[in-house]
Amino acid sequence: MRREPVGAVLVLGGGVSGMRAAVDLAEAGLRVYLVENRPWLGGRVAQLGYMFPTHDCVLCRGTSDHGYGCTRPSISPAFMDHNVHPNIEILTNTDLINLAGYAGDFTVTLRHRPTYVNAQRCINCGLCEGVCPVPLPSPFQVGMSARKAVYKMAPRALPDTYVVDKVPRCETCRRCETVCPTGAINLEEEEIERDLQVSAIILSLGYALSDPTEYEELGFGRFPNVIHSMQYERLASRSGPTEGVVMRPSDGKLPERIAWLQCVGSRDEKHPYCSSICCMYATKEAMLAKERTGNVHCQIFMMDERAFNKEFNAYYQQAQEEFGVEYTRCRISMVLEDPETHDLILRYPDEEGNFVEGRFDMVVLSVGALPPDGSRDLARLLGIELNPYGFCQTDKFAPLETSRPGIYVCGTFSSPKEIAETILDAAGAAGDVMRLLSDQVGERAFGREYPFLAEPGTLPPERDVDGEEPRIGVFVCRCYPSIAGIVDTDAVAEFAAGLPGVVHVETTDYACLEEGQALIKQTIEAQNLNRLVVAACSHRTHESLFQRIAREVGLNPYLVEVANIREHCAWSHMDDPRGATRTAKELVRLSVARAGLAEPVHRQAIEPTRGALVIGGGVSGMTAALNIADAGYDVMLVERQPGLGGNLQHIYYVVEGDNPQRLLRDLVNRVLGHQRIDVLTSSEVVSHEGSVGAFRSTVRTPGGEIPIEHGVTIVATGGQECRDEVYLLGQDERVVTSLDLEDIITHRPQQIENLKEVVFIQCVRPPGGVKYCSRTCCTNTMKNAARIKLLNPNCRVVVLYKDIITYGFREQYYTEARQRGVLFVRYDEEHMPQVRVDDEGELEVVAWEPSLKQEIVMHPGLLALSMAIQPSEGTERLAHILDVPLSSEGFFLESHLKMRPMDFAREGIFLCGMAHYPRFIEECITNAQAAAGRAITILATPKMYIGGVVSVVDQSKCVGCLTCVRTCPFDIPEVRYEDVGVGEIKGAAWIDPALCTGCGTCTGECPAKAIQLTAYRDDQILRLPLGAWGERVLS
Amino acid sequence: MADSFEPKIVAFLCNWCAYTGADLAGTSRIQYPPNVRIIRLMCSGSVDSTYVLKPLLDGADGVLIGGCHPGDCHYQSGNYKARRRVVALKEILKSAGYDEDRVWLRWISASEGQLFAQTVTEMTNAIKEKGPNPMRQKWAV
């Protein structure tokens, strides 16, 4: 008997990729089990202090009130403990131990290992840690500091709870159990096994670090001042063991000379692939070192600098030019130590090529990425294939699917990659799953009416408090011993009772525990309270909880005020109970006053238009369109050319051997045959207005202009090979681009058979153009060079390059090309290759051979130029129409380089493919699915809510001065002629509540005070007793 | 008695960085004097000049504005607007004969609990040295 499809998804691995995938699936209305084998979410990224190339600390980036974006556990609203999406169930300290069934109907068995602490009752007071006598090395700090047997990974963790790492001594000690004030610890807790029905599985297992002790000659483990890059990350992080001060392990001295050795555990015999991230993170680490201590000497020893993503090249330039980070091309084979000083000695060639010795205070080994621990066993258990390197095997044209239907993969488990690509993978895998579960998408979706998340239909109607005098109830949480151990909570309560508007005051033991919540709810009802003040802990962790409680008994959440008397008071003034009590009273006084001035805030519901506009009909556009249509929504696909396919039309083979033309035929047939997709070719978008859920556009078609309404927009306009006249391109027919060469090899192979020599020049860009890596050219050159050698083994093939960028598993094709006899000669800005036609009419290429230190002269029959890939024509115009920005390279610029690579800052518009940056077919597919998945989360929403805490213009006060227009960081205010301002004069400002992000910057700037931020109105701040304290508080 | 003078400092902190940094100071149990009252705003860019003047006239001894580091503002550039405004305000305070050093603008990230505590400590000490804010009396005609 076949059971009904269950529609739940298991996400295995709770790092950034797992969290990202879980949030998107939950938003699309699917149920998610997020399973992590460690006690907390966060994975590797939780250990990083800063990200390249932005250096922002990312604690809030990408988040929004709408609850997606940044998925650092500690901070993301989507993953705040009391605000986790109701569709997500988080299962930490849990392993998958069995799998049965098939796609659409799997049964998984999970085993939960005990943490011995009930997360629901842990209040993070830390008493247990204080009494625990067992010190252990901290894995979060990579062993560089100690933790106790009962511990928390970091001050902010999710779930926000301590756990016990039980050791034999715990059996007899049990002090933590006794001291815990809420009885949260139970050392008898047992393992639990549980079966779940799920329809699909996403693997987001992350990666392991390669082991630097494998390379004995580099001294790791033998010399104290040789550390690996993850240790360096922790040392440089403000939450690290030394609070961000990098010190030499041997003597605590601040290092003056630091060396980074690249490719440790990458690009060698044992690990023949490139780990893709190390060049950039080493650059970041060196820049951070320079930022902190300007005179430190930072030197990076590398083979190639692989800066192959958006803004990376500019970052690399900045490291050299502005920061003075030195790059030396050399793979260090041996590290020596001076046993007296523990300084380290390296031998490397200087600029002239002569070997010199350098002394360093510290050596950092840039370790690579390995398949995650335990992945072999897990692969066997799941019945999925691994590739020869031990990472998950995927298909070039189905990059997010494993070999077993219904099981998907994302992040570094399929290949080493940086955060932005991991996020793309995760959103893409979620998008792929939405297509599989199209009949379930939207089932459990709901809009965000309130600042917290609640199951739809579970809340009672809201009570109307309009016109009522404030009846404020104050609850002072004792949170013993965290608060009441320092602050005299009774005195605070007594003080609160005398404040205006307060009708009820109570102290409670733990406001956040079930008992406390019940008490607050009952009291609100019994006392008919219309405002609530909870003096407890931080807004960050608990505001949404108290807002929800109030709403559950009919109070608008904005009538709730939290006074943070724990983090901002008791915990910060532990040695001054008198002062702490005074502060607590004052904070309560401010909160009571704010509550008295509070008013309900409502958001306006709109129903999104359930259709998507996809601009661009190449591989990205078609993939995105199909994904959305398969999930059950209508798509309008607009393509400027007469036919679909874009650049894919000119790609005949790929280095991996798959057939791109088959992919093309397949995509075009499916798009044209899909009942939910309308295709408009030879057409262009000429206008685009409105906001997320309610866009209106005009498309110019050969048959005239047509208006369309759509809820989301996807930009997939692609890129193009630059064809500017450089190196005789367009003047001499022997000079071709790499696409031309592919065409020759495919259609006129006899031309290759007669050649004696072919020269490739890499990194060719138009004069004066912005420098960036076009990412695909090196691999394309490998594929073409290999074909030439295949057709004509005697042909000499020479590649003139700057850096060979065959990242990830593409490294093997570089190795193969060298094995086939392709010659590689490096050039740099000072020694650019020269191309001319000599007197005999032959093509002449002159290049400088750096190791021989002499010029070499070649007379190739064909010169292939790897031309830069540029944004496609009209990108600037389209950016203007859509009102979205462009990057320094001229590609579309997303909302955040790392955390939101497929979203524009303007909500509801998404980006994919080469319109974002040059990339391979499989990357375009992933990216397109990511954009589609994000789009579906909006299309699946039953109601969208706009407004809330946004800026509102009182037009009767507006003088139309344009200050807000100039001030807004997002260009949202406009002065509309049809609106009437002060003195009945035409032209007043208007702020679209659907677009406003609610920062309040315009309110601070408006000279007429015509703009007010809801819930933060001027009078709601200025009428607070801001300076009046001091009297009566200490009595 | 200069010793018994307890400065009253109002701190307007942005929700994303400075407020969270203050939180981390607490979670990490970093101690600072109990002289600051924190008011949370969405962004330092929304701090109107009147938000700074009102407390000073009402009797506060100092105003601290905490935002994200340049480039880190959750709303991209709110903190730059705050900086511009505070500079102008300080000029005005100075030309009106008041001590502009009672208003501090500081960048504190969400991971800088230590920096928050240190800032409050420094500010409290600095204001203790200055003594009570004279503005209130001058205005209370």
Ligand code: FES
């Ligand atoms: S959000 Fe922190 S300063 Fe703008």
